[in-house]
Amino acid sequence: MRIVVLAGGLSPERDVSLSSGSLVANALLDKGHSVVMADVYEGIEFPECREDLFILPSGSFRYHYDIPGTAPNLDKLIEKHGGRMTLIGKNILELCAMADVVFIALHGAMGENGQLQAVLECHDIRYTGSDYCGSLLAMDKDLSKKLMRLAGVPTADWVLVRPTEESLREVREVVGFPCVIKPTHCGSSVGVSIISAEEDFLSAVCLANDYESTVLAEKMIPGREFSVGILGGEVLPAIEIIPHQGFYDYTNKYQKGLATEVCPADLAPEQAESMARYAQITHDALRLGSYSRVDFILGADGVFYCLEANTLPGMTPTSLLPEEAAQVGLSYSDLCDRIVRMALK
Ligand SMILES: Nc1ncnc2c1ncn2[C@@H]1O[C@H](COP(=O)(O)OP(=O)(O)O)[C@@H](O)[C@H]1O
Ligand SMILES: [Mg+2]
Secondary structure, three states, rough: OEEEEOOOOOOOOOOHHHHHHHHHHHHHHHHOOOEEEEEEEOOOOOOHHHHOOOOOOOOOOOOOOOOOOOOOHHHHHHHOOOOOOOOOOOOOOHHHHHHOEEOOOOOOHHOOOOOOHHHHOOOOOOEOOOOHHHHHHHHOOHHHHHHHHHHOOOOOOOOEEOOOOHHHHHHHHOOOEEEEEEOOOOEEEEEEOEEEOHHHHHHHHHHHHHHOOOOOEEEEEEEEEEEEEEEEEEEEEEEEEEOOEEEEEEEEHHHHOOOEEEEOOOOOOHHHHHHHHHHHHHHOOOOOOOOEEEEEEOOOOOOEEEEEEEEEOOOOOOOHHHHHHOOOOOOOOHHHHHHHHHOOO
């Protein structure tokens, strides 16, 4: 098959995406596909013969991208492109139209919130993962938590906040301290702070506001953290994430060796079943597509609180979903290939 892997984009998570995208592209080459990876924001120049863009599986070329330790500077990237704010770069849609399937390896922003999925659908271009509706619902933490509650999935109490004294009063009454301040539509823990004192409230909300205007404060649930993948209707074995220091923030997520992952997680069978059921209910309530990854914290009361569902989970071979898939005998390249094939159904 001919596959375009879309990565990068104008998102705080673009580096993570370029890393995932490179490895997905290599895996698809290994499976015998013709592949090209493109940065959806930066765009691509067409050579004289457009067909030459697709890398053939028989060659020795491999993509490579290392994630820097800090989040990318998007202003600099925009400046490099003359201040351009259109999210889809030169020739990207034309390139996608040449493919049998577009593998969306984006994280955050328009790749994850459904905008790109809607554009591709309007152009009759096939793509991997959830459609624009599921993407939008899962990306909005306020909306998705409301749907989880309606579906009977436990999720921590929360309120939308602004950097004001009035908002602080509401947080004190509804959520309490410590609490977690997070942007409503971000990922990779970008802009997330765990605060234990009221005096940290304003600075934490302002930090989250650097990324977007809608921010929520959520009751902090101290406890073990887990993630459950869903692939083609099957719930994968849960993985436990144990950061060596602090919580599962951007650095702990993407710098090697800073968190231990245990898969399958050490849980009693009834606990694993309970979390798997909540993961499936959440996946369905948010109308998600062929795959997703749903995250939980096990509270001291024995309840699994759902943090969020990810429609575009990390996809390096050592990311959580690929590790869970490995437990059921699916290699990384098989997983990428399966995700592509599910897009054709
Ligand atoms: N309510 C909470 N209680 C405890 N830890 C939390 C809570 N919410 C978030 N965290 C921590 O912050 C991380 C990122 O939060 P999450 O809601 O998953 O946002 P993101 O979409 O950025 O991944 C989680 O993986 C977890 O370690
Ligand atoms: Mg998360």
